[in-house]
Amino acid sequence: MEFEYSDRCKELQGKLLRFMDEHIYPNEKAYKAEIDRNGVEKGNRWLPTKIIEDLKPKAREQGLWNLFLPKSPRAPEGLSNLDYAPLCEIMGRVGWAPEVFNCSAPDTGNMETIERYGSEEHKKQWLEPLLRGEIRSAFAMTEPAVASSDATNIETRIERDGDEYVINGHKWWISGAGDPRCQIFILMGKTDPGAARHSQQSMILVPANTPGVNIRRPLPVFGYDDAPHGHCEITYENVRVPVSNMLLGEGRGFEIAQGRLGPGRIHHCMRAIGVAERALEYMCRRLNERVAFGRRISEQSIWRERVAESRIQIDTARLLTLKAAYMMDTVGNKHAKAEIAMIKVLAPNVAQQVLDWSIQAHGAAGVSDEFPLAYMWAGNRTLRIADGPDEVHRNAVAKLELSKHMTLQGEDTELPITRS
Structure with missing residues (x-):
């Protein structure tokens, strides 16, 4: 490797x-x-x-x-x-x-x-201006009425009516929706509630200016409104879009989600490692500058232990992130799903711990806006929920690990299980 x-x-x-x-x-x-x-x-x-x-x-x-x-x-x-x-x-x-x-x-x-x-038309209309940085976008998946960590719970309906789809639903924590430059939503909803469990969902492009798209309110995170990016609660009331706005076809929402969320998750982890590194830098500077009980705080054994543990955890998270990235490049996102799930748990938790220690090292100043630590803490804490909570990713890792040791009923030999 x-x-x-x-x-x-x-x-x-x-x-x-x-x-x-x-x-x-x-x-x-x-x-x-x-x-x-x-x-x-x-x-x-x-x-x-x-x-x-x-x-x-x-x-x-x-x-x-x-x-x-x-x-x-x-x-x-x-x-x-x-x-x-x-x-x-x-x-x-x-x-x-x-x-x-x-x-x-x-x-x-x-x-x-x-x-x-x-489609090529989608790319010309939406991808190219996004790549030029002229517009922004949002991804509408999470809903307030259901446990959206299980996407099969999603209730937003996408119903065909002639040459259009009609969308009705209630979404929230939609990142970037409050930005006036946000011009397109990728929305996940049900096209066929009677289909097989993972074939009910579809993804469709919804222009932000479509009648019936109503941004209800921004949602603060630990008191931060996160403007001008932010997260919003949105209702879709009889929203009509052309049939051509459907991505891939009806019932393929989970397929798209797996392709989309892999890179998104690892990008979050890469950024979380940057957060952790910066928090460690702040911690070390503060410990070297401050004196308590007659000596620098950095000379106290408990803080040396925390600094050492921070370095160990950050480097561990970085190496696992690089392994996941290497596998995504060489064998594809599907075969890297265990590594992506593991790093999605590890990186935000490492960053959270290092941030907590850094805030503690700064004392009262750590929870103020004199330093960026409190804001970084609030933003990072959401990553243990965003793109799937820790519990869901741990469950995925456990299932993959257990599957490697399954045997056929009545046989003593282990199956040659590979990650799929």
Whole structure:
């Protein structure tokens, strides 16, 4: 198994580190101030920020654009999953940074979905402006009335009426829906409730300006509204879209979901490792600077233990992420599903633990907005739920592991079970 990054990846890594130092970190407080100013002066915290819009051309000029999408003729700059991993990690150190490089969720997953499963017309109408960074998108799956960790529970109906589909349903935690640039939803719903369990669902493209699409409210996370990105509650009331907006065909929603969520999940994990690294840096600086009971806090054994454990856990998570990325590149997402599930559990939990220790090291300052730690903690905590909760991924890993040791009834020999 080879984890060596390509020369191009190493070159981009250097460019990206310099870009973060020159343009991203110095603008963190200015970014938040601009959002607040939009709320006061323009009455809308959800407006796009000038800081990000001004930085996008700079990123594109340096070739730091659309790096997430492999093997697409429309995005020749796209990297393999393995080469993208260290770059995504760097971007993840600041929550809003990925948008500067057109590498932010949920757009990355949506672009990959349209690239893999959309028609040529879909690609011209939606994928190309997304790749240019002209519009944004959202993925509408989760619902308030059911346990959406089991997607077969989803109740939104997609019913055919002549040359149109009529959509009725209630969604929430739809990331990016509050952005005025959001022009397209990929929606998951039921086309045939009577079909086999995993053939009831379909995915369809819904333009955001379609009559009947109603954004009800933004949903704060631990008190943060997360503007101008955010998560929204949405109702779809007799929403009509052309039959041609269906992706792949009726009943193929789960097939698409598996293709979409694999890359989306590993991207979250890559960014979570960047969060953990930054939290560790903050922790070490604080421990070296502060004196308590006559000596630097960094000299106390409990904090040395925590620093060491942080390094061990971060490097463990990174190596498993690279293994998953390598497998996605070499044997495909389907055969990497165990590794993707494992890292989806491990990376957010590692980041959460390191963030918690870093907040503790900062004392009262750690829970304030003097440092980004509290905001990073709130955002990272959602990853243990987003794209499938820990429990679902652990269950998937357990089933795959148990299947390797199953025997045919009445036989003593083990079956040669392979991961499917």
